[in-house]
Amino acid sequence: MDKRHILMLLAVIIISVAPLIIYSGHGEDDGYFGGADDSAGDAITETGYKPWFQPLWEPPSGEIESLLFALQAAIGALIIGYVFGYYRGRGESSE
Known part of the structure; x- marks a missing residue:
């Protein structure tokens, strides 16, 4: 392996492991990993x-809500992929 590849691999490992070491033992109960949606919702209700x-x-559970969100993202990705493929194929066929 090239020296540059080894350095990049080490950088990826450090970037991946550093949050696990920094936040070890902390969870959502401590305020970590709460997300912006929770903070915004709390700020709005305080007013x-x-x-x-x-x-x-309302979806019956959080899993169903996640499923619907993933389905929506997949449909959007399919539409965008189709449009890009269509225009690329159209450009290649005209040449």
Whole structure:
């Protein structure tokens, strides 16, 4: 292996392991890995905001919600991939 490859591999290992060492033993209960959505939701509810309406349907569990989000992302990726492929094929066929 080239020296540059070894250095890049070491950098990847260090970047991957450093958060595990820094945050070992800490979890979501300590405030780590909470995410911006939780912070924003808490900040909004502290102002006394009342929602204008309720959702028409809520997924029965977090797993279903994650599944629907992943499905939406996959459909979007398929559409974008199709459009890129279409225009690339169209450009190659005109030559």
